[in-house]
Amino acid sequence: MREPRNPFRMRTSEHIESEATFLRLFGPGVLDLLPKENLWDRVQIFRSAPGGGKTSLFRVFTPAALLTLHGFRANEDYKELYQRMRDLGVLSDNGPHLLGIMLSCARNYAMLDDLGFDQSRKDRLFFSLLNARLMLATLRGALTLKNLRYPEDLERVNILAPAYGDFPVHVPVPGSGKDLYDWACSIERGICETIDSFNPSYHEALQGHDTLYVLSLMKPDCILCEGVPIVDRILVMFDDVHKLTALQRQKLLETLFDYRPSVGIWLAERLEALSPDELLAPGATTGREYGKPINLEDFWRTSANSRRFEYVITNIADKRSRLAYDAQIESFAGCLQEFLDGTEWQDRFNEAIKIISERIRTKIRSTKRYEKWVEDREMLEGTPRQRAIAWRALEILIERDIRKIQLSFDFGLPLEHEELEQKESFSVRAAAEFFIAREFNVPYYFGISRLTTLASSNIEQFLAFAGDLFEEIISAALLKRQTILTPQRQESILKEAVQQRWEEIPRKIPNGREVQKFLEAIHQCARWETDRPNAPYAPGVTGIALTMEDRDKLIDPKVRLVHPEYERLILILSACISHNLLEASLDRSQGQKGKTWMILYLNRWLCLKFGLPLQYGGWRPKTPAELCKWLDQGFRPPKKNGGGLL
């Protein structure tokens, strides 16, 4: 393949063909996702939207990646990752200590359900296929780890029966790798031919398995190469588990919990949020059989980790930038101008200060309550941008105060400087900055921090937008122009990119037009709430929420019989979530005490499309009935006052 012209276009992990390139582009900070304890001896589920980084995370633990990383351990580009893997006990100077076996569930497992067999036979074929494939992946991984050829060197591997427990006689253990390879191949071939055959009577002879026997062989002392265990530790990784049928997924999880294998088992699946499958099998307990599911986007979105995500992403971006052969770019963030304090914006901000301060003075002319606050602002030093934001924040705080005293009929004493300081929180300033940008046509969506937020904690999404910006950067480099993008140029490129994404929705997504209508309704609701003069949900509303109770009702087939209108709502919500248009977060306890919520934030790119702020935190509770109305009528603001600040 050719050298990458724009390395940001090299997207998902599976499609970066060389291990060295993949590892070079992998951000070591992603490993922060992993739990600190019990990583190697229980079931761990990872969930995210498409492009969240699950497969990349798994790929790092595969034999080829570990060998490559070990080989490059002295190279500057790989040192940090090597050290992190060493700290995990996966690598040392002697080489890999882990056999990571990755198996994708995105193959033809679900098609077993379409065969004309009874359910128990389908279940048995499912286990047969899984057993066969797990064995084949293990053999291939073992040979790779030992730098042997697959399948030519299979005779050099031996698989022993586990020391305890019965093992089915039809599985040729103890046996050589070749024996097990032949056994597994014939099973896989038979089932695949059955699934795909035009001959309807072909499949009668197939046998099935009762359970996932091969897991019992996933022990270091069962897998030997020339009589010696190949590793100290084994990790089995099932990717794309959401592509199994609901029943297959349930069977797999039940088996994993029943088996209690003494190896690490990781499962990666897409977050569906409206699927009862997200409930894990009954009888399994967190801590013992499995670790609490890790939602990748939720992990990065917490305040403790959002800075870390920015660091990881910036690191990935810099690595990609350095790969571009047409331009010498060391730092991607360095090409994105971050400030609006230059001379070209001073007049705009000065005008803003004039207009806002006059507005405030007009509003408060009949009271002396805010005299000291206004004085404070007049004396404030700083750039015109900083002062404009301060004035706008003052306007919000005054509005809030006016509403409070109107309710209490307390026209109170003049307010002190200190009170202004206390009330002027980060969120109020953020709201002020956003309102100024809108009112005075100043760029808002620019800089590496905002670009990172725009990614919605999704690495692939970041790469898409960064790729568009990088296209401009390398074009400038080719034309020997300045490679630093101004804030307005960044915003313009990003707006074009999101507009294209918006227009693709009807083509790419099932029920796309209805999805757009629903998102537009969320936008109108968010806009109405955000634009309130007192900015009650500063810096703004960018999502909605359903109680977990309502969510459970939505997915309950019995409730849907009584409310058939919920079917359409589920279809639209599912499409929005599975296509990462809405970011779903389950079991959040915020707001009213005792209630837990399913929060649905607009993907941040939609916030750019709709001209909403990018911060999280502002959402409004809704009921299924209200959302069903939105599907038909769109959002209608309540009759009482609100909205329309500008």
Add this chain to the structure above:
Amino acid sequence: MKRGADFNNFWKSYLLSGNRNLLYVLGRGFDPRMCIGFGAILGAGGYGVRNCLVIEFDEGPDSPSRRHISLVEKNLKILKNLIQFRGEILTKSVRMWSGDGPGRRRVGSRNAAAVFWDISDLENYTDIVIDISAMPRGIYFSLIGKILYLLDHAKKNDQARLIPNLHVVVSENVRLDKKIRDVGIDDNASYVHGFGRGLEMEATEGIPKVWIPILGEGQRGQLERIYTLVNPDEICPVFPSPSLNPRRGDELLIEYRELLFDQWRIEPKNIIYASEQNPFEAYRQIHRTVCHYNRSLGPLGGCKSVISAVSSKLLSIGALLAVYELKETGMSVGLAHVEAQGYEIDEIENVGCINDQVELFTLWLAGDCYE
């Protein structure tokens, strides 16, 4: 293959050469071309039964295509008027989905292969004609594949007293094609039933994969999804050239430049050209490419080849024939496809004018002419 005026000449002389019992299979849809082929063949005269099997696609209550129910009914009325007393209208329903709700799967391809269960379903006819003009690709790929399988199997095992001929008819109209758009494509691509066997096997996981997509306009989403499914090591895109619009190849290159050269980083020398209106040339090019890669990669255990046809239906037949034949030789080869949730069509002011611009193609895929 015959086209245009030759189409009519061929069918006239063919049907007048003896008593021919025809089963004409078409898809029930809103496409104004649904009945054109059948009308032309009926108009060619001749003696024998002229049955018509209408395949109804059950796309579920939410299919966007339901918006055009009036056009569908109009087509059915035309069909009834055409057939009169020449034969029967038979119907078969093909369920496209495994169920309802977000967890449902595509089963249309598998169900289409079950339209004809075994050779006895076809024995009463001398000719089976599949009109793919108003049929989704995922349906006719499996349907034609299954019929070819039944015919070959019957011939090999001497199973049937009469093995029918198989023809495919396409009504081509590029202007009309542009007025019909996919609405919501499936999240995931898949291998067409009957054409995916060895491609997803763990046993052959390390074997290189070659993807040969035949390109058409406005299919970026489809190509991305198929790419995710196949995860190829080498890509050989097929550009329709020569074509009626001499700049078509350039326009496709511009449309897919970023995808082909930035994301997938293909080598320009991998590009293949196949005539837009000659599926047999596409067949030859694909056949040659697959054989070449298998030979070159023989020391590595061969390769797996995946073809996808996100182009005109005419070219897709070439892809289907190549895959079917190569599969029969034992090569690891398949057809990858991604379906649309439904379709929508722009207002057509003058249907008659559109119909005048249709060019009919007929391809004789199996039967007497190959003996």
